[in-house]
Amino acid sequence: MSSGRLNTEGIMLFEQPFARVPYENYRKVFRTSQKHIEKELGPVQTASHELTRRAKAGEVNSEDAMKSIDHMITRIESLKRKLSELQSSSGTPTLSVMKDRLQHLSTIEAIQSESEPEFTRWADTRLERWLVDWSLRHGKERTARQLAQERGIESLVDIDLFSDIRRIEDSLRGQSCTEALAWCSENKAALRKLKNPLEFDLRFQEFIELVRARKLEEAIVYQKKYLIQWYETHQAQIHQASALFAYPPSTAFGAYKRLYDPNRWSALIQSFRLAIYNLSTLPTEPLLHLAMYAGLASLKLPACYDPATKNPDCPICDDALGKLAEEVPFSHHVNSTIVCRITGRIMDENNWPLAFKNGYAYSKEAMEDMAARNNGIVTCPRTGESCHFSELRKVFIS
Known part of the structure; x- marks a missing residue:
């Protein structure tokens, strides 16, 4: 470990997703809450004004007034229930998570050198976060939870997010788009802003499955209900899919045969993963890999891949790390280090x-x-x- 001055700016740049994930989750919860409030309070306010107007004009009796008030109370209770369910479904309280993560990052601002014990403790926690992140991305949720609990870093890792990702991906592996479409509905505005076609791809696949099962009447209804609204942007795909009515899986050929390919489900899983990573501002690679890439890029030299000049003390010359280092550029040193x-x-x-x-x-x-x-x-x-x-x-x- 170098004893030089700590590069706080570089560390903060690398830690952006760490702080942005709970922030983006909070924004989503806030926007959804706002929609519920506008939907429920609007009619309540209208009913209240109308009741006040009729009462002043003497156009309402006590029984009608009580019914109107009971109806407003029912809507308010419904709003309270929806907001409560929304907070519960969002997992660990978002504001608490944001506070814990910002406090964790603020620790680094008071550290001047990498040689300080405080930095060593902070770096150990960061490594534990990266290990949890790696475990979650590779489907080892049980290991991730155990490590997070033992180290007391539950609020510093995104277990709930990756649990949702795994649940939706498992649903897609089971050839069901229901969970993924529900996620698209929750994030419709964000997906539209990014011009992400995931919802169309899922609808398109459901249409193909109906045609595959030769449920042609249902497929026609489904096409009119869900695909036609995408006609301007996906005209060619919709026209091609319409030809499947004439080509069952047993006689399909060329492009039509590829539409029946079961591997399309794997492509949907990949598309969903990229979409949720994008919306959550997460990198597509595990954070541990990104950190290793940065380190390997500072050491990688052409000599590392020459059997005659391999150094047993060089990480890049090691076969395992050398394979990982193939994806990073060679190191550039202004001054030689021997x-x-x-x-x-x-x-x-x-x-x-x-x-x-x-x-x-x-x-x-x-x-x-x-x-x-x-x-x-x-x-x-x-x-x-x-x-x-x-x-x-x-x-x-x-």
Whole structure:
């Protein structure tokens, strides 16, 4: 770990999704609550004004007034129930989650250096969050919950969100669009703003399944009810799907056969996942992977993939991490950094490199130690070439 000044700005940039997920959830809950309030309070206000007007004009008796008041009370109780259900369905209280996460991020602003114990504790919590995130994205919800509970970070991870994602994806794997369409209905405005076609894709698939089952009359009704409204933007797909009436799965060919392909369900799962990640401002890759990509990109060199120059102490030269590093660009260093193959320490002006005649260089510390143990003789561990310590040449780093 470097003892340099902490790059707070870089850390905050990487942590944007951490703070935005509960914020976006709060916005969704707020907008839905507002719609319920407008829908229920509007008629109540209208009825109240009308009752007041009729009472002043002497046009209402006590029985009618009580019925009108009872009706308004019923609507208010209905509104209260809907708001309560909305808060319950949103999982952990959103404002509390936002508070905990912002407090967690504010801790980093008081830390000046990576060498401080406070940063080590904060980084450990961050790693635990990343491990929970990785577990949730790979369907290991039980492991994620247990880790979050043991570390006391339930409010710092998105277990409820990924639980919903898994539930909807399981429904799609079972070839049912019901859960996904319900999610689309809840997020209709946001999806429309992003011009995301997920709802059409789900409706399109339900239409295909009706035709596959040769429920043609139901398919015609379904098409008129749900697909025609997308005609302007998806005209070609709707026309192509209409031809399925003439081609059952057993005789379909070419593009029509592909419409019956069961793999379309896998594509729907992927489309849904991308849509909910986008709306929740989550990256498509696990946070742990993104952090590893950043680290690997700072170390990756062409030599890491050359069998003749692989360094056992280099993470990129390791087959597993080297495979992951294939997706990141090579490192660019303005100043060279050379690490001794023997000691693993950086060679600099205080521990300069010494080279054999064959060109291989090792640190002064390593060569002095080897010479002290072998009567002034040093041996290149790569080629086996030996010489006296005085014959080594000092190498200047540029």
